[in-house]
Amino acid sequence: MKNTDDIVKFIAGCVDIGQKEKILSExxxxxxxxxxxxxxxxxxxxxxxxxxxxxxKIENSYKKFQSRINLHPVPFLLKINxxxxxxxxxxxxxxxxxxxxxxxxxxxxxxxxxxxxxxxxYKQLSQVILPDSSIVWLNSGxxxxxxxxxxxxxxxxxxxxxxxFEVKKNKKVPLVVNCNELKVKVLGTKFNVCAYPDNDDISVxxxxxxxxxxDSKNRSFNCELRPGExxxxxxxxxxxxxxxxxxxxxxxxKDGVLVFKDTPMEEVFKRLERKFNVDIVVENPAIxxxxxxxxxxxxxxxxxxxxxxxxxxxxxxxxxxxxxxxKIKLY
Numbered sequence: 001m002k003n004t005d006d007i008v009k010f011i012a013g014c015v016d017i018g019q020k021e022k023i024l025s026e027x028x029x030x031x032x033x034x035x036x037x038x039x040x041x042x043x044x045x046x047x048x049x050x051x052x053x054x055x056x057k058i059e060n061s062y063k064k065f066q067s068r069i070n071l072h073p074v075p076f077l078l079k080i081n082x083x084x085x086x087x088x089x090x091x092x093x094x095x096x097x098x099x100x101x102x103x104x105x106x107x108x109x110x111x112x113x114x115x116x117x118x119x120x121x122y123k124q125l126s127q128v129i130l131p132d133s134s135i136v137w138l139n140s141g142x143x144x145x146x147x148x149x150x151x152x153x154x155x156x157x158x159x160x161x162x163x164x165f166e167v168k169k170n171k172k173v174p175l176v177v178n179c180n181e182l183k184v185k186v187l188g189t190k191f192n193v194c195a196y197p198d199n200d201d202i203s204v205x206x207x208x209x210x211x212x213x214x215d216s217k218n219r220s221f222n223c224e225l226r227p228g229e230x231x232x233x234x235x236x237x238x239x240x241x242x243x244x245x246x247x248x249x250x251x252x253x254k255d256g257v258l259v260f261k262d263t264p265m266e267e268v269f270k271r272l273e274r275k276f277n278v279d280i281v282v283e284n285p286a287i288x289x290x291x292x293x294x295x296x297x298x299x300x301x302x303x304x305x306x307x308x309x310x311x312x313x314x315x316x317x318x319x320x321x322x323x324x325x326x327k328i329k330l331y
Contacts, residue, residue: 007036113147120161122277125254130157134175137164137254140274141196162194164254167209182233183214191225192251198270205230205250213240258296258304265312268292276301276326283331287314301326 006023027033120126120138128136128144132151138144142161150156155175167175169188177184179195179202189209195202204211206225213231215221215238223240225231230245249259258275260268265288269280278301282288290312296304305316305328319327 007033113149115145115147117143117145119143122274125256132168132170132175134168135166139163139194139253140277159193159195161196162192162253164190164192164251166190178216181216181235183216185212185214186210192247194250196270196274200236201232201234203230203232203250205245205247207247207251256297258294260292260294262291262293264288265290265292268308272301272304276304278326278328280328280330283329284314287312287330 007027118126118128118138120140120142122140124140126138126142128138130136130146130150132155134155136144139162142159142163144161144163145158147154147156151173153173155170155173156178157176158178163177165175165177165186167186167188167190171187175186177186177193179193182195182202184191184193184204186209189211190207191209191211192205192207193202194204204213204225206227206229208227211225213221213223213225213233218238221238223231223242225242228244228247229242230250231240231242233240249261252259258271260271269282272278273280292308292312294307294311296307299307302318305318308314309316314330317329317331319329
């Protein structure tokens with residue numbers, strides 16, 4: 001990013017023409033510098049507006065002063081002019097220093113953000129209404145984090161887990177969901193994001209509107225989704241796959257419904273662990289082989305395990321440890 005001091009001097013008119021073109025070119029090529037440049041322009045206008053003496057009074061005072069010094073000999077006039085010249089330089093210098101201090105103070109305060117986190121523990125579903133009136137449903141084991149400037153000058157969120165969003169439209173300030181390096185940028189829409197730390201992929205399913213997928217470390221990466229599409233992003237391989245999807249299958253979890261369609265058993269067990277707050281231990285690796293198909297609405301843990309036992313030909317045993325957390329052994 002372009003040095004803040006150079007940007008302040010540029011706006012204050014303290015650089016020559018050649019430097020102006022160079023600095024302006026560098027600002028236009030760097031989004032961060034452009035952001036600082038816009039802030040400095042606003043600050044400069046505010047700082048200049050705090051001058052209590054109107055410009056016409058300054059001009060009249062200067063003319064009166066100039067008429068007085070014309071009565072004195074030339075040497076004195078030269079001294080006065082020299083003094084005025086250096087005084088003007090000092091005023092501009094200290095003014096620019098004041099502006100630099102003000103800008104840096106503003107940028108520092110902006111950097112010192114405070115964050116709010118909302119956690120949906122295992123065995124829980126949570127609904128959050130954000131400051132901009134957007135609504136978010138959090139699946140079990142999910143953490144949502146946003147800063148104290150949310151809906152003021154940004155709508156930045158971070159997600160660890162799974163969440164369904166109904167975003168309030170704001171063309172000036174898009175909502176951005178951060179899932180590690182993957183960013184989901186939206187204006188107003190409904191979509192689902194699944195980004196649990198123990199999952200290999202991050203999935204985004206779009207119900208309505210439009211979302212844009214970006215990579216924070218790769219500016220050339222860009223992918224747009226249409227309603228009814230799902231994107232699966234692999235953060236290790238930096239690869240993405242977009243395909244058609246039945247949106248309802250990926251969003252009904254917020255109503256307490258579990259849907260499995262050709263789901264690998266490893267993924268099935270992860271979702272059951274989060275929903276029922278249990279630990280599942282698989283003693284026979286062959287249990288992972290088949291894909292699983294089922295829909296559970298109001299079934300309890302035992303009823304779900306009984307169905308898995310009969311449909312997948314496995315046996316289970318419910319154990320308890322000293323932490324009072326249920327452990328399920330599959331064999």
